[in-house]
Amino acid sequence: MTQQQLTETLFAAKKQKGLRFADLETQLGRDEVWIAALFYGQASASAEEAEILGRALDLDAGAVGALQDYPLKGLGPMVPTDPLIYRFYEILQVYGMPLKAIIQEKFGDGIMSAIDFSMDVEKQSDPKGDRVHISMSGKFLPYKKW
Amino acid sequence: MTQQQLTETLFAAKKQKGLRFADLETQLGRDEVWIAALFYGQASASAEEAEILGRALDLDAGAVGALQDYPLKGLGPMVPTDPLIYRFYEILQVYGMPLKAIIQEKFGDGIMSAIDFSMDVEKQSDPKGDRVHISMSGKFLPYKKW
Amino acid sequence: MTQQQLTETLFAAKKQKGLRFADLETQLGRDEVWIAALFYGQASASAEEAEILGRALDLDAGAVGALQDYPLKGLGPMVPTDPLIYRFYEILQVYGMPLKAIIQEKFGDGIMSAIDFSMDVEKQSDPKGDRVHISMSGKFLPYKKW
Amino acid sequence: MTQQQLTETLFAAKKQKGLRFADLETQLGRDEVWIAALFYGQASASAEEAEILGRALDLDAGAVGALQDYPLKGLGPMVPTDPLIYRFYEILQVYGMPLKAIIQEKFGDGIMSAIDFSMDVEKQSDPKGDRVHISMSGKFLPYKKW
Amino acid sequence: MTQQQLTETLFAAKKQKGLRFADLETQLGRDEVWIAALFYGQASASAEEAEILGRALDLDAGAVGALQDYPLKGLGPMVPTDPLIYRFYEILQVYGMPLKAIIQEKFGDGIMSAIDFSMDVEKQSDPKGDRVHISMSGKFLPYKKW
């Protein structure tokens, strides 16, 4: 079972059950963004998490096992063409250097971890048009000197 | 005066004055991330904003004028090598498709605007290591049908 | 059913029925360019639109359902080799910067939306050779300051 | 005098004179988009056009001569990072294949010329937000058989 | 039937019949280069031309129909590795700018059309080694001003 097959299996099962990621969030006790990452093989489940998902989505043992593997991460391509995903790339092009300047001024020489990291997406109602609100939280890692 | 010269002038003046972006935020009434974007030519100032900055940083008339131009945006390269900036690119590689799945489930077919958009950076103290907290807010734009 | 299979199914059904996009425009009440975008998975149909198309083209339930999905957009490659499509890329190479200069002079710092956007194609008879007339209409989005 | 120097000279002179492209359109009897293309070396002026521009912008003889040259066209890069210009590239990614399908259905096998071509940009007032309206007109060129 | 399958079918039929492109040129009344382009889906046949080829090569109705389609053109890759094809790319690298200089001096600002275009290949016997003689004829298209 390749990762792509697993991803298709998971999305098909979710569609058939009529579940939203928010429903899985309730059942699994994990954020919906993390669960979507798991669907794409960008995160890996514990045995217990895999079994809860397996029951929620009627998965067979092979899929339950595969949810615990660590596939190659990164969904590339280098520069995304999908407009929704590209906008995040553009934010990086336009605001990447300013972000670096601000983070270094506040924290010193180092990075925000993309591993000890979480992300949340919310819908904010607004009469001028709803807004997507994204918050990211990553541990600051200072460069080690030796 | 090229954009690169303007950027260098602005950073040198800020260093000489001993100002932080947070200080400029207070004087200008704009968020420090936006001001850093202005330093890199990724945003443009109104005449009034340019003059406030000009006084704060002792800029000459040429620099004050150049702050109001609209240069080519995008700080490239395609795939950044700086570790701090790359982490954001990696987040896009790892969590881009999950983000798309969540946003489309919540909002329908469309994108989060990178233009009607703002971003905030905060330092969160944490005994296990300080955390970088970033929040982004972008208007949801549904695809027009015609 | 992959997007490519759906696209092939749609084009084959349209050919078999002897329909032109202009005929589908009449039945669906949507512009033919938008319908062609739907054929390629670059737009998504409402349930009602999908059913009208399903009847017009004798599609099965799977195809009718797939018309409502949101696939990855962008038909790549980065630089198109097909001469008809390349000409639009060349227009961007030659007239992209002039367009930016004119739009910014008329509107200020911002972009023309590619989401709140529509496009129309017409054939203009001309004794020196027919002309392709394309009109695009996109909402102007000014850069938010914060 | 390189093309880049000529471009900078032209924009500086236009700024100093307080002229808009629309003003030059009136004086030169050419569309403002075409004039902006001339500023970037993507079009070439006749001797008469160069002299009118020379008078309007107080150019020296070298600049007037250079306006009549044919520099290398194409303002690259391959994939633009400036958000305003990128949106046109994205339109090509999303609607390029649909455009091909519509144009070939209406005209047969061939292309829309990017040489026997003109383009117009207008500002349309709209209470929900002004719109950029672009119209393109290119001669249809059918593929020659031999 | 994909274009690649059609191409393979055509070449296999031609091999089985023991025909050379020059033979097809006689039967079809089209140049052999154009016919080879048709084999690769870079040109499209009229209904009559498709039927003549169908009879000459014993094609079934599906192939005869497919010869009249307009597939995506361009046989890529960007830089060819096959030595025979690369030499033409090298000619473009070495003599492209000189060609531009000569054509512009003779014709003014414009291009040689690759659409209203034909090409011929001949074998010239030569005691020092046979020569490939290629002649290209393309309509000159002057840049439109507007």
Add this chain to the structure above:
Amino acid sequence: MTQQQLTETLFAAKKQKGLRFADLETQLGRDEVWIAALFYGQASASAEEAEILGRALDLDAGAVGALQDYPLKGLGPMVPTDPLIYRFYEILQVYGMPLKAIIQEKFGDGIMSAIDFSMDVEKQSDPKGDRVHISMSGKFLPYKKW
């Protein structure tokens, strides 16, 4: 003296003298395309040829010497953006494989030399629009077996 400086010097001198490449063809006894290639450093002159050109264009000794050097050839970039030059690249994309098929059918396994090669450009008057006529002649080189 870099090749770029030499190229600029040669074009400036030719402009000042009011000479066309066709005039230099007469004086030098070499085809105008070859002379334009020499201007761009894609060909190298003999001492005698360099001196004739030096007298025709009033070059100094350094330029006359540099005309006899062998600079790095290839005017790149990989994919040209200038429309006039791109059309030749497009011809290669569209007709490259057909050319290979025809040449191999006529000559066997081998290539057309781009070294033992000459090229000619002519203007053909035509009431429907003048045509660019290009003829190329290259020695066929069969693959050596060993």
Add this chain to the structure above:
Amino acid sequence: MTQQQLTETLFAAKKQKGLRFADLETQLGRDEVWIAALFYGQASASAEEAEILGRALDLDAGAVGALQDYPLKGLGPMVPTDPLIYRFYEILQVYGMPLKAIIQEKFGDGIMSAIDFSMDVEKQSDPKGDRVHISMSGKFLPYKKW
């Protein structure tokens, strides 16, 4: 039968027969490097050579016929990752310009042919470690002037 299938068939047959390229060199009267190139579709056999190989390797008629085709050459990718092949690419990176300088000093403006070309590989015993000895011989082709 694709080229890849032919290559796999040839290597499998050679393995089953327990033959080395040196054995095929003896039977065919061609150098082992050339025979390996034939295995990869980078060279083409005469009818007689194909039949000798067919007998030596028990090939069927399809394979014997396919050995006489002229497939697309070039085994890509652009920059090889296999360490053995990369070393030759590195030699080109490090010694390419020096080679050009030496060859041009000895021969004038031109190239070493890669078509009228042969190559030989030998094993040289050496107490400090065996050495790979490669000799290449290519016809010098002077640039034609016209």
Add this chain to the structure above:
Amino acid sequence: MTQQQLTETLFAAKKQKGLRFADLETQLGRDEVWIAALFYGQASASAEEAEILGRALDLDAGAVGALQDYPLKGLGPMVPTDPLIYRFYEILQVYGMPLKAIIQEKFGDGIMSAIDFSMDVEKQSDPKGDRVHISMSGKFLPYKKW
């Protein structure tokens, strides 16, 4: 003194002295290919070698010192456009996999060193056209197991 300046200085001095690489080979006791590599900064001289070259070419102390540095190697670009150098790249494209097959059959799993490596270029007179003869000798390095 950058490497490029050093390279230009060395070639200018060699030209002024009227020396060929073969003359430097005699004075230095090193092969002319290696000396050309030294000119391009792809090899480094011992103090003694640098002084001999310094005397032969009338170099100043700075150049003599710089000849002993170890600059970044590799003369790029990834795919060369110069026809003389490209032919070696093409040889790698066409004969790289065959070379790998032959070397592995003769030596086992490993590579030919590009470091413990030497190369020689000779001119072979031939009535059908002179030939370039290149011989390479590199130590075979078997893959270490651990």
Add this chain to the structure above:
Amino acid sequence: MTQQQLTETLFAAKKQKGLRFADLETQLGRDEVWIAALFYGQASASAEEAEILGRALDLDAGAVGALQDYPLKGLGPMVPTDPLIYRFYEILQVYGMPLKAIIQEKFGDGIMSAIDFSMDVEKQSDPKGDRVHISMSGKFLPYKKW
């Protein structure tokens, strides 16, 4: 049996047997990193090693034979997107030039071999978080002069 199939077979067998690479290290007398490289076709086994692995993992004769082949090495892509692998690429971006400076200062002009090379991975317990410890040992190869 392609390399990818062999890799999948080996990982599946290892999973079914409940073996860790450390267990195979004990049985085979080779380091676990080398064994993992063998799983991916980046190293080749002797007949004896292949048989021990075959018994440990219940492989059939085809797999045992394939373990002794020499496939194309290099697992690409050019720039890895998997975060674990990318970190090593980043180390090369950040510390590559410093490494070159240190190695050349200690050893002179040459390289560390990637062929006569071994690598070891250990887990170091640490109260502040376990650490990955990697040691590499490669023979220094000085550049040969000739």
Add this chain to the structure above:
Amino acid sequence: MTQQQLTETLFAAKKQKGLRFADLETQLGRDEVWIAALFYGQASASAEEAEILGRALDLDAGAVGALQDYPLKGLGPMVPTDPLIYRFYEILQVYGMPLKAIIQEKFGDGIMSAIDFSMDVEKQSDPKGDRVHISMSGKFLPYKKW
């Protein structure tokens, strides 16, 4: 003062003083690899460290200040051509996936930090040829779930 100027200043001062990185290691109490990284702007000094280096190398105040900045990291290019640096890239190509397999088996889903990271280079004498010994130590960072 650009980073490149700072790098050149530092190397020139170190050469003039006749210091090795090992000498600076003694004076600064930091590893020589880290100091070389500082020379290339890949690390940043504290005020105290910058002053010690400033005294050791007779730097002016501008250089001492610049040592404390945080420049853009990453020394590019994407794929290095220098043989010494390329070998590390090759190790990543050949052993990257095996490393991932081993690290994940030992530690679970996560990465080795390139920030909380140190590296050491030693020369090991060996009668068969000296060896480069490199040890890397990076904190293991497990993927956060949320």
